[in-house]
Amino acid sequence: MCVFGEDFEIVVRGSRLHAQRWGSRSAPLVVGFPGLMGTAERFAFIGERVGGEELQLVALDPRGRGRSDKTAPGSYGWENHARDVFAVADALGFERFGMVGHSMGGSVAMKTAELDASRLHRVVLIDIAGSVDRGVGAVIAGEIDDLRVTYGSVEEYLAHVRSGGLVGPWDEYWDRVHRADVTEVDGRVTRLTSPAAVEEDRAYTWTQHPYDRWKYLTMPVLLVRATQELRPGSGFVVPVADRDRFVRAVPHATLVEVDANHLTIKMHADTANAIHSFLRVP
Numbered sequence: 303m304c305v306f307g308e309d310f311e312i313v314v315r316g317s318r319l320h321a322q323r324w325g326s327r328s329a330p331l332v333v334g335f336p337g338l339m340g341t342a343e344r345f346a347f348i349g350e351r352v353g354g355e356e357l358q359l360v361a362l363d364p365r366g367r368g369r370s371d372k373t374a375p376g377s378y379g380w381e382n383h384a385r386d387v388f389a390v391a392d393a394l395g396f397e398r399f400g401m402v403g404h405s406m407g408g409s410v411a412m413k414t415a416e417l418d419a420s421r422l423h424r425v426v427l428i429d430i431a432g433s434v435d436r437g438v439g440a441v442i443a444g445e446i447d448d449l450r451v452t453y454g455s456v457e458e459y460l461a462h463v464r465s466g467g468l469v470g471p472w473d474e475y476w477d478r479v480h481r482a483d484v485t486e487v488d489g490r491v492t493r494l495t496s497p498a499a500v501e502e503d504r505a506y507t508w509t510q511h512p513y514d515r516w517k518y519l520t521m522p523v524l525l526v527r528a529t530q531e532l533r534p535g536s537g538f539v540v541p542v543a544d545r546d547r548f549v550r551a552v553p554h555a556t557l558v559e560v561d562a563n564h565l566t567i568k569m570h571a572d573t574a575n576a577i578h579s580f581l582r583v584p
Contacts, residue, residue, distance in 0.1 A: 307342070307349055307361070311369075314389035317377075320369035321390070322346075323360045324353025331396040332581060333387050334361030337405030338503060339445060339495050341368035343482040344568055347475050348402070351574040357581055359402070362390065364410075366499025368482065378499050379506035380406075380413040387414050388421065397421065400581055404428040404568055405539065406503060409510070415518040426524045426577050429564050432512040432544040435537020438564075441468075446504070449497040452490040459484055459491050468533065469565050476569070513551075522554040524580040526573050530563040539564045556580065 307322030322342040332352070334345040345361035353359045363370040364383055387410065391399045398421050403411035408430030415422055453459040463480050464472055484491050525548060527540045540548075549555050558576040560567050567573050 307346060307353075312390060312393055314386055314393055317365050317371045317373050317386070319365065319371070319386065319390065320363040321360050322349065323358055324349030325358035326353075326355050327358060329354070329356055329358040330400070331391060331394060332357055332359045332400040332402060333390060334359050335364065335383065335387065335401065335403045335407030335410045336361065336367075337407055338442070338500055339367070339449065340364075340404065340407070341479075341482060341494075343368070343479050344404070345402075346478065347569045348574045348577060351571075352578050352581065357400075360390070360394065362386070364499075366496040366503075368494050372496045372499065375498065375502065378502040380410050380503070380510070381417070383410040383503075384414040384417055388418070391421070398423050400424040400426070402426040402428065402577060402581075403430070405430050405564065409507070409515075412515040412518060415521070416515060419518050419520050422521050424522050424524075424581055424583075425519060426526065426580060428526045428573065429528045429539050429567050431525060431527075431540045431548045432516075433541070434539045435541050437536035438532055438539055441533050441536050442504075446497065446500055449493050449495055449500065452487075452492045453484075454490070456481060456484060456491055468563070473569075513547075516548065516551050519552050519555070522556070522580075522583075523552055524556050524558065524576065525549070526567065526576055527557065527559045528562050528564050528567045529559050530561065530566075532564045 307324045312319050336344050341363045342361035349359045365373050401411045408427040411425050460480055469476050485494055549557050560570050560572045562570045
């Protein structure tokens with residue numbers, strides 16, 4: 303299928319953000335926010351199945367990632383990203399909107415709800431809730447270290463990603479995602495994502511209580527949880543105990559579990575179908 307989203311740029315809060323849209327410009331708005339090192343391209347699989355005449359999914363390259371501006375130190379953190387989300391919705395002409403966040407994007411969605419829950423009619427959290435299992439941090443740290451590695455060609459970079467074993471089966475979506483992640487600088491292929499932006503966002507995590515933020519989720523919420531460990535033995539981004547605690551604590555929560563890991567869950571049909579059904583409810 304692989305339907306390309308409509309690329310566009312939008313200037314908000316003094317920064318230029320790159321975005322992709324799936325669906326009609328006049329349809330109700332859903333903002334997609336990716337994970338710590340992600341871009342809008344990572345919503346392609348979901349976007350082409352959710353977007354249409356009834357909904358438009360507008361996914362963002364967060365500041366410091368992809369084709370969006372790399373901004374000054376101190377301009378990152380979940381609150382700054384959440385304010386970008388509001389500014390994007392304002393610029394597109396929507397007072398109320400839905401939000402789909404994967405990983406850190408889910409944390410941004412919860413921060414958005416904290417700032418002004420009245421503007422969010424529905425929220426989807428893709429494999430993020432409270433605390434993560436201890437082994438997950440080491441895997442993420444390794445991925446952050448990889449941001450500084452350069453490659454002789456795009457094909458060499460793709461081979462490196464495939465050898466890591468975190469994504470698969472490899473298909474046209476993964477190929478597109480990772481080709482969009484890099485650019486050529488001085489004859490070498492390098493990642494578009496700023497390591498400094500990622501490090502500032504990750505440091506912001508330690509300033510937030512993982513469970514207090516749930517109280518701001520007063521709207522209907524869908525939690526889509528991966529049932530495979532991020533890497534065998536690493537544990538889960540949403541541990542079983544947190545899954546159960548979340549469903550008890552959030553009044554309007556719905557849980558869907560998907561046979562995928564933290565990364566592959568975005569490319570799974572069960573994820574797209576669950577999100578589509580959840581967001582289409584008036």
